[in-house]
Amino acid sequence: MKKLMLIFLTISIVLLTGCWDQKLLKDARLVYGSAFDLAEDGRIHTTAAIRTLQRIGPSGGGKPVNELVTAEGDTVRETRMKMDEKVSGTFSAEKNRIFLLGEDLAKQDIYSVFDILYRTPESNLSASVGIVNGKASDILKMSKKGETLISEYTYELIESAVQHTTVPHENIQSICTLMFDPGRDFVLPLLDKRDNEVAVDGVGLIHGRKYTGHKLSNEQAGLFLLLDDNYGKTARFVKKVNKGQKPDINNYVTVNVMNSKRKLDVQAKGRNVKVSIGLQLNLTVNEYPLDTLAKKTTIKDLDKKLSEKFTNEAKEVVSKLQEANCDALGIGRNLIAFHNETWKQLDWEKDYPTITIIPKIHVNILGSGIIQ
Amino acid sequence: MRKLLKRKSKKTTKSRPYFSHPENHEPVSTNMEENKRFVEEQLFHTSDLFHKELTFNGKKILLLYLRTLVDQEKLQNFVIRPINRTKAGELSETINSSEVINTSDLNEAIVGLMKGHCILISENSETIYIVSVIANKYRNIDQPVSEQIIRGSHEGFIESMLVNLYLIRKRVENRNLTIKYFTLGKATQTKVALVYVNNLANPEIIKEVEKRLNAIDTDSIQSPGFIEEYIEDSPYSPFPQLLNTERPDRTGGHLLEGRFAIVMEGSPTVLIAPITLFAFYQSPDDYNSRWYIGSFFRTVRLASFLISMGLPAIYISIVSFHFEVIPIDLIFQIKNSLENVPFPPLFEAIMMVIILELLREASIRLPPSIAQTIGVVGGLVIGTAVVEASLVSNTMIIVIALTAISSFVVPSNEMSTTIRLLSFPLMIGAATLGFFGIIFFLTLILMHLCKLKSFGTPYFAPFAPFNPEGIKDTFIRLPIWKMNKRPLDSRPQHLNRERFSRKWKKNDKETE
Amino acid sequence: MTKKRNKTITKLQAFFLIVQTQIGVGVLSLPFDVHKVAQKDGWISAFIAGIGVQLSIFLIWFLNKRFPSLHIFEINQKVLGKWVGSVTSLFYLVYYFGIFLLINLLATRIIKTWAFPHTPSWVFYLIFTFLITYICIETLRVIARFYVFVSLFIVLLIAISLTAYSLVDFRYIFPIGEAGISNILKGSKQVLLSMLGFEFLLFLYPFIEGDEKSILKTATLANVFVTVLYVFLIFTTLIFFTPTELNIVPEPLLYMLKSFHFRVLERYDLLFLSIWIVSVLTSLITYFYLTVKGMESFRKKRSNIPIYMLSILGYIILTFFPEDPFKLQRFSSFLTNLSYLFFCGFPLLLLIVSLLSKRKEGEGQA
Structure with a gap:
């Protein structure tokens, strides 16, 4: 009898409990990419690319298409609410893989745009972030690039740029912790839309929670990432090492970074901060039409030329960072950790651009491909 | 008549079941005809009771037997012919049978008749001879259909207890192998044998099972399943606590x-206890093949345990609660197949499971040739049509099919059904609270497993209580020479079962 | 008066009984709570808390050593006499029941904020109560078996947390000791509260197989394990989050997992949360079990009816508890402050009284 009661109780519980938090995948309209822009009078303009399926057969299958929804509102949540009203089913941004920020909006405050993502438990914190030159919605409006949907295309674009050491591997969560860090800034991939092409256009330098408007080109960004000890899977550089050779192509060498070793040395005395970054690059030559690399002297010569070239460019990168007041190398964090007294005396906002940062790059060619 | 009345009064005072075999002594009368009449009355003049009059030592002898139970040839060769030929002497020596009992109790004689013996009633004698001439009608010793293996012995138990015991004795040629007979069921008088190795089996457990077997008070025992239900520890538990095997x-x-x-007359199924959950996942094949192959299949089988129990639940919870846990590309694949399905996932799943069980049930009952047709019609036609009609999604069919296949992997049929049944509450849990529903039900099952006992030994050993030695023969099957100890769960009297069998290897090295 | 008790659980089981009780609802918010006070030196606080717990374990051990076959409720009566002892036992009982309710409330709150915002709390209370009652009517041995098995999940929790190490910055914990000694000590108080559960030893002692020394060793090992685990978890979150961000993330462990994604699975926080529930459940079971045992110490006959009554009572209280987070916080800090009395105050008192009155078990028999 007791057991019977127990069974009865369990069954009734099961039947009584509804499904309060159920959200059926069937009804979800999954957003793949979102773009935020600054509209006039400071409002926020959101564009969302919902991936749907143009059905062909009766049993599943079909052609994926993008459905664009846009809305304008005072906050991001408001735009979302408006978009939800515009679509059938439930607007769900849980699987949003890429967030694009318009240049103007990024210059205002990145954190406040993303606050909704940080606050709601179901949001996807592993999504990628990019800043777009001009309006972010323009990219999503392209709808398709070749056969690929634009949102996926952009996501894959950034992913491959990460692999090629052109942009850093950042996601919504990782930039959040950096935005809160007084001793460290970061860079975000910059995307550019020209005609019907979307391309990575280097990285934009962020200071605090704002985009500074300064940027590094693709090549510089690669070097910066190496300086930041943030090597992806490959990194290639094309450098001009000779002059006046005919044809022009003979003036260049393409190198592939096999591995890199960085040494960040921060010295602080009183308010005086001196930073030296030593970078050892082990390269293989990918392309060098001018010469064979059989002789040791030729290689040594090339090593020297490249080291000089890289060091000069690194200096340029550093000065750009300082100009933008973007401490993306995390020198401030180093000071907090190891030179706390100095850090307390400094006003990092003001002092960072004035400190001395000396990069030194040493190149070592280890291979020349399958020919010499 | 007075005797009958007396018997009746006894019945009422002791409240014996209505057709129990009378245990009182019914003395043999010197009058042969009277004896015959008594037997006939007791058997209600059944038509298969035959009698034949013989003459021995110049006296009349009445031979009675049940035609249906007796082997005619044996009767002829061992009883009738010797008597006719010898004509005089000692009757029990004349009869050519190893089993001749003499009794002065008519009731015992009747019991003997029921067992396929013939009885010899002599004129003016108070002794009745009971001679075993039972017909041995067995089927061949075949490989059991429900427990087939690839390599190793292809013997299987049959419906005769004697043969089954013979098969066991032949495997365990040891003087410690003890067999104890029990007779269960007042009406059926089913013979049951309890078999154990005396110096290994824990005496407490044996005492316990004897107690439980003796407690059985019922009219009939039709199959070992009856015994199982009478003696198992927790009859409300979904898990089988005795292992059924035909091997x-x-x-x-x-x-x-x-x-x-426990071996029962008339059934090829033998019950084994005390048992653990993992014993249901062991197959003789594991020991017939090399140890890492055996281990691999063990792992596959245990994975099947998790899949068949959890997969539909996990799928349901993903599509109705937590679709964010799976990568986006996969989401779109699943979403596409779901798009036009009008039902909630739980309903979809239960519908598919029921269809599947129907197919399974149908194909068991049908002759093999038709069963195949059912398989084709059911599996292929319904499967495709159901998706075409958007009643069930593609992915759900995959999930349910996988679940079913995994459940059939279990070497034990009843465990396989248990697992499939247990997936239902998990599915309901998943449809109510997503992952949490699953976790709650799993915890409940886990708690139940920790509580469950098979004849006083923990059912979930060697995990709860945890015993690293026991793991060697559960998840995996380590080489036989590594399993030096018997499993702890059966609490055997001697733990060590293997010494250093590969010592030759050491010797080899020394000689080199 | 007391007959020799059966030593029913092994040392391994005792280890996991203590560990599983300790690891519970506090784990998720532990780094946040510690960081609030001790800043980046929170992991040192965890070490200090571990030492504090060890001292308390010594105290409990000394007390129990004098009464090797009695558990806390019986010691109360033995040392303080029938009446005072009963009152003390009653205090213990109410305290355990209070903790049981508190864990219920906190766990449900976290589940609701993280995964099931619309599901009413009573559903979770019901499920918890049902599961707990189901196992608490069993013997300690069955509970111990269950604990040992679910400890597999702890390994899983550690494995999941290890994935964070691809995205950390060790510089966040430097300079070491910046928070100052007093803040670190205050922080260790926070950790201590997450370590509650070791006082289970007060009850467990007479049931553990082995001599007194090995029992102490088991309890110490359990403490070391939990301390190291907590240090590891705090350390991981400290190097994952910027200190300033950690200030606004109350469940940093979950938050950290939320941002990971791999090819086959995303949203590790949901997985983590589902597994964590089992750890919470074990703590709940312990406290409910202790309450039940406390009640049984007042009655001679063993019966399941009071257990059912108790779970129904607990359920009713839970459903009527106000959903105001600040009230919950008050209840929480009240109980946790009170806990010092129970794992330190009373045992100390009992020890002193028993030393003074020279009361010891077995005197009558010897």
Whole structure:
């Protein structure tokens, strides 16, 4: 009898409990990419690319298409609410893989745009972030690039740029912790839309929670990432090492970074901060039409030329960072950790651009491909 | 008549069941005809009661037997012919049978008749001879259909207890192998044998099972399933607590691990206990092949346990609660197949499971040739049509099919059904609270497993209580020479079962 | 008066009984709570808390050593006499029941904020109560078996947390000791509260197989394990989050997992949360079990009816508890402050009284 009661109780519980938090995948309209822009009078303009399926057969299958929804509102949540009203089913941004920020909006405050993502438990914190030159919605409006949907295309674009050491591997969560860090800034991939092409256009330098408007080109960004000890899977550089050779192509060498070793040395005395970054690059030559690399002297010569070239460019990168007041190398964090007294005396906002940062790059060619 | 009345009054005072065999002594009368009449009355003049009059030592002898139970040839060769030929002497020596009992109790004689013996009533004698001339009508010793293996012994138990015991004895040629007979069921008088290895099996457990067997008070025992239900520890538990097997090698193995087996007359199924959950996932094949192959299949089988129990639940919870846990590309694949399905996932799943069980049930009952047709019609036609009609999604069909296949992997049929049944509450949990629903139900099952006992030994051993030694023969199957100890769960009297069998290897090295 | 008790659980089981009780609802918010006070030196606080717990374990051990076959409720009566002892036992009982309710409330709150915002709390209370009652009517041995098995999940929790190490910055914990000694000590108080559960030893002692020394060793090992685990978890979150961000993330462990994604699975926080529930459940079971045992110490006959009554009572209280987070916080800090009395105050008192009155078990028999 007791057991019977127990069974009865369990069954009734099961039947009584509804499904309060159920959200059926069937009804979800999954957003793949979102773009935020600054509209006039400071409002926020959101564009969302919902991936749907143009059905062909009766049993599943079909052609994926993008459905664009846009809305304008005072906050991001408001735009979302408006978009939800515009679509059938439930607007769900849980699987949003890429967030694009318009240049103007990024210059205002990145954190406040993303606050909704940080606050709601179901949001996807592993999504990628990019800043777009001009309006972010323009990219999503392209709808398709070749056969690929634009949102996926952009996501894959950034992913491959990460692999090629052109942009850093950042996601919504990782930039959040950096935005809160007084001793460290970061860079975000910059995307550019020209005609019907979307391309990575280097990285934009962020200071605090704002985009500074300064940027590094693709090549510089690669070097910066190496300086930041943030090597992806490959990194290639094309450098001009000779002059006046005919044809022009003979003036260049393409190198592939096999591995890199960085040494960040921060010295602080009183308010005086001196930073030296030593970078050892082990390269293989990918392309060098001018010469064979059989002789040791030729290689040594090339090593020297490249080291000089890289060091000069690194200096340029550093000065750009300082100009933008973007401490993306995390020198401030180093000071907090190891030179706390100095850090307390400094006003990092003001002092960072004035400190001395000396990069030194040493190149070592280890291979020349399958020919010499 | 007075005797009958007396018997009746006894019946009422002791409140014996209505057709129990009378245990009182019914003395043989010197009058042969009277004896015959009594037997006939007791058997209600059944038509298969035959009698034949013979003459021995110049006296009339009445031979009575049940035609249906007796082997005619044996009767002829062992009883009738010797009597006719010898004509005089000692009757029990004349009869050519190893089993001749004499009794002065008519009731015992009747019991003998029921067992396929013939009885000889002599004129003016108070002794009745009971001679065994039972017809041995067995089927061949075949490989059991429900427990087939690839390599190793292809013997299987049959419906005769004697043959089954013979098969066991042959496997365990040891003087410690003890067999105890029990007679269960007042009406059926089913013979049941309890088999164990005396110096291994825990005496407490044996005492316990004897107690439980003796407690059975019922009219009929039709199958070992009856015994199982009478003696198992927790009758409300979904898990089987005795292992059913038709394989002598499996039985022998378990006996040597200190367990006991219950063999029943008339059934090829043997019950083995005390048992753990993991024993249901062991197959003799594991020991017939090399150890890492055996281990691999063990792992596959245990994975099947998780899949068949959890997969539909996990799928349901993903599509109705937590679709964010799976990568986006996969989401779109699943979403596409779901798009036009009008039902909630739980309903979809239960519908598919029921269809599947229907197909399974149908194909069991039908002759093999038609069953195949059912398989094709059911599996292929319905499967495709159901998706075409958007009643069930593609992915759900995959999930349910996988679940079903995994459940059939279990070497034990009843465990396979248990697992499939247990997936239902998990599915309901998943449809109510997503992952949490699953976790709650799993915890409940886990708690239940920790509580559950098979004849006083923990069912979930060697995990709860945890015993690293026991893991060697559960998840995986380590080489036999590594399993030096018997499993702890059966609490055997001697733990060590293997010494240093590969010592030759050491010797080899020394000689080199 | 007391007959020799059966030593029913092994040392391994005792280890996991203590560990599983300790690891519970506090784990998720532990780094946040510690960081609030001790800043980046929170992991040192965890070490200090571990030492504090060890001292308390010594105290409990000394007390129990004098009464090797009695558990806390019986010691109360033995040392303080029938009446005072009963009152003390009653205090213990109410305290355990209070903790049981508190864990219920906190766990449900976290589940609701993280995964099931619309599901009413009573559903979770019901499920918890049902599961707990189901196992608490069993013997300690069955509970111990269950604990040992679910400890597999702890390994899983550690494995999941290890994935964070691809995205950390060790510089966040430097300079070491910046928070100052007093803040670190205050922080260790926070950790201590997450370590509650070791006082289970007060009850467990007479049931553990082995001599007194090995029992102490088991309890110490359990403490070391939990301390190291907590240090590891705090350390991981400290190097994952910027200190300033950690200030606004109350469940940093979950938050950290939320941002990971791999090819086959995303949203590790949901997985983590589902597994964590089992750890919470074990703590709940312990406290409910202790309450039940406390009640049984007042009655001679063993019966399941009071257990059912108790779970129904607990359920009713839970459903009527106000959903105001600040009230919950008050209840929480009240109980946790009170806990010092129970794992330190009373045992100390009992020890002193028993030393003074020279009361010891077995005197009558010897």
